[in-house]
Amino acid sequence: MTTTLPTTPAASVRRHGHSTVPRSAAMLIMGVSTVYFLLPLWWLFVGATKSREQFTDTQPLWFADLHLFDNVRELVTYRDGVFLRWILNSVAYTGGAALLGTLLAAMCGYALAKYRFPGREVIFNVVLSGVLVPATALALPLFLIFSKMHATNTFWAVFLPSLVNPFGVYLARVYATAGVPDGLLEAARIDGSGEIRTFFTISAKLMSPALVTIFLFHFVAVWNNFLLPLIMLSDERLFPVTLGLYSWNTQVNQVPELRGLVIVGSLISIAPLAVAFLLLQRFWRTGISTGAVK
Amino acid sequence: MSAFLRTLGVLLTSAVAVTACSSPDASPGGTGAAACAPSGGGPVNLAFTSWVPGIEEVVQAWNAKNPDIQVKVQTGPNGNGGTYQNFFNQLKAGNAPDLGQIEYDALPGFRVQDGLLDIGSCDIVAQAKDQFLPWTWDQVSLGDAKAAYGVPQDTGPMALFYRADLFEKAGIAIPATWQEYAAAAEKVKAAGGHITNFSQSDINQFAGLAWQAGGHWFGNDGQKWTVSLTDDKTTKVAQYWQDLIDRKLVSSVPPWTAEWDNAYNTDQAWTWVSAVWGANSIATGAPKTAGKWRVAPMPQWDAGQASAGNWGGSSTAVFKTSKHPYEAAKFALWLNTSDEALTLLNQKANLYPATKAGANLPALASGVAFYGDQKIYEVFAKASTQVPSGFTWGPAMTATYANASDGFKAAVSGKGTLTDALTGAQAFTVQTLKNQAIPVA
Structure with a gap:
């Protein structure tokens, strides 16, 4: 939910146009914050698609075999x-x-x-x-x-x-x-x-x-x-x-x-x-x- | 206005409460002196809070057979995750459950706050005492031979988990003493691994190591507490591990993380001195190493000695506010001594019993595939009889752990030593007890 917060100032900067901060610098800061806020979500999403074995021994930020549906089924029946x-x-x-x-x-x-x-x-x-x-x-x-x-x-x-x-x-x-x-x-x-x-x-x-x-x-x-x-x-x-x-x-x-x-x-x-x-x-x-x- | 709304909420609730309330009347301190007699007349309802996974099914088994003593079980986060704080709040408010799960290291804290009922005066409890391993009874009698502030539930006797395949390939003998362990650590390092991972933030492992060596961290003579986190035995253990850390023979990945699992899963860590429940941690954390692990007794300080540490374990305690101490004690004894309950607890939650007979459960007799079909529980059964008696926990372990853990983390990253950390934790613990008006010698 926090991820949507930083976009609000971005929108207002764009709207006002004559900001003293150069546009590219603002974009850079926004880009960095976006990555910063989205990264944990991405990790969560990738982690949720993995089987238990692969969770520990595969790249944390990229997919292994898709196991999301099995995981969800296990979750809702546990x-x-x-x-x-x-x-x-x-x-x-x-x-x-x-x-x-x-x-x-x-x-x-x-x-x-x-x-x-x-x-x-x-x-x-x-x-x-x-x-x-x-x-x-x-x-x-x-x-x-x-x-x-x-x-x-x-x-x-x-x-x-x-x-x-x-x-x-x-x-x-x-x-x-x-x-x-x-x-x-x-x-x-x-x-x-x-x-x-x-x-x-x-x-x-x-x-x-x-x-x-x-x-x-x-x-x-x-x-x-x-x-x-x-x-x-x-x-x-x-x-x-x-x-x-x-x-x-x-x-x-x-x-x-x-x-x-x-x-x-x-x-x-x-x-x-x-x-x-x-x-x-x-x-x-x-x-x-x-x-x-x- | 918020105050007004809140009052409104309270008024609304009282209306709800009149109709919805089915909890028993809770008046604090309502128990008499010689409180442990069966309560006459009608079925008794008990509330029990525990975070043991699958505890509901164990309680169901009891309820089916005991229509006169019905237990309602409530689960939630583990003790330090909030349940202990809830117990304290509930004791203050007079609506604590009859029974609660309390780990050994938290029991003295409840004792000094006068939250527990001494069920040692119940004849059924006194009679059951001999069924338990003596050192587990120390954990609940808290220095008073006649008292029992709970019934021991499970234990964590420690042993050495090791990678049989890697040791064999490197031609290293399985260390039987700590000297051999340190020597093996050098060879493991030469072979490109670490002999183990030193737990920098979970002080309980270190406590188990000190316990094995004969360290005594706390004492209580009935009037005053003594704190001795830096006694000779503990200092010896601290210096030993500091040496391994200094020589970079052990890794120091934070425990209970994916990173830590990975170190075991990818052959980077070769041994783990851990408790019986650790068997499951390795099996799930390091699935790629299935069949390659074995279990040996903990290394000893002197060759030929036979001593083991303990890491973890809980008791089932009866709270001061319970109206039915006899029935509560009866249930607690069934839960922690009957074959039926112990087998279920072991199956559902890997609990290892605190009773002498518990080691002979059929569930603990077979070989475990992950450990190459070794009958690993035989090793732990022996270890559980070798844990030194007389080890006592302090009344503010959360504070002690937190301080020591900070010191350990610093020591691992090269600032100070483990001995410094213990010295700091010693001073901090004494101060904490004084601040809580707990008498310290």
Whole structure:
């Protein structure tokens, strides 16, 4: 997923044209970064196509006999297909949390931008400070809270904390302030539209580029949130794919066969991220630049 | 707002928890004094966390035969990969499982944090003690003869894996002592290989070598810990390997990497002083060398001696918060002494039993094709009876390992020596224990 990041500055350099950096130098830097970021992916892809024997004694960066399909078959049948279960879990945690989390962040940011009420700035500042608190620091306290309610080792133990996205609130507020004209809301009110209806039918549509951005950020954050499931979950059937592959990887000394499965599994597990990015990348760029101008 | 949302989440969860919660009530410290009696009335449910591959099937075998003691098994990353930290968190929160897999070197850490139940007071455990090799019992009694903070599960008796074909071709005798091993190393070097790869980052191998030589790294008299990573025996071992490193007779590829596998797969490394589970590591890491390896006893410090090191091994411990210590102990004993469980554990995960009788399992009697049909487990069976008693691990091994490993890596790349690394690790370990308010002599 990181691979798409460096292309964004490249695009803007090209668009602005009159950059002080000579074009060729910029291209060179971009080329080097592209190789740098793509090389591990290439290694992963090549490694995933090899049989276990050939993995150690053939060139790491070039193909040997094609074994990809056998490897995939072994992966999805290993231990009753627990890998597929992990993928589904990840999709459920990530997709669900990103959708709901985006909605919550959008409503929250919109409310902060468009309604005047006492304590508004205080709340907004608290949210902003939430951006600074790393998710890792919250994992243990969350575990203790969920323990009090006997809710650790459940789907909700990972899902509910993942709904929260302070940066999304910030982004939604900035965007709503700029992108949703007060006059339009006034007009809607005069026409008799309720606040909720106004939000969904008018404001949310105006905010859609920001919503895509928030969704993508959130999607990546939840997909990569490793520590929370590690701490919360002890039932393998609830693991997201990141944690599942990690736990296999820690057993490689004992069960060396797992090394191959971890490599193929990693390749497959980055596919949803790549798909999400390719589909939503365009919106994301618009979203980022919009936020940056304000 | 994030705080608000989080509170909201918590409220939502509590609603969910009321309906979804099926875990047993967890109140910490709920166990009485003489806690090891069968809990009366009704079937007992136990939770067990282990990362042994295939453990589910072993537990299924138990559940099928014991309707009154049903065990639910949970798997995850290995101990240092996060499961130990989870155990500590769960102990704090009062929802730890009844039983957990804990490696020998991590057990004292749980002991000093008061996380374990002493099941030595259970009569069934006391009776089973004699079934285990004495040195494995040391690993769980932690210096108190009557105590048992777990049941020994598996062990890693060490031996010498060597490339029979290469040694024969070069006309080198299989070394029986460490002096001969060093002499052989020179010849191997002349023949274009390295006699072995010195593990620069996995200190456990070095610990096994020091253990064989009679080193004692830690001690505990019931009140205070002693730390002696630089005792005479350990220093002797360190100086020996430093000499081989200085003369470039050993390679130092990082262990457990594809590069390391490759060194064995392409005839660059000729021997490996490793534990019984290493048999599988070579077989999968170096498939091209099938049929060419053999196993011999570990080289000795004095000719005619018979001593072996140990590398690795786990126990099944019962956590302080368990409400059913008797049933938990019963399951742990079945898991680690019954032929059925030991055979399954060996088949699924290559675990080598800690019991005396375990060495006679039919599964361990046959020749192994990768080793030219040699009955390699006979060598390990002997080795497992030759591991010196009395070796104790410290209560903060993660810190000790991390520091020593940094020193070893430096020594391998020519900065300082292994002895320096141990001296550093000694000081660091003492300081770490003091910082954790663990009494050190």
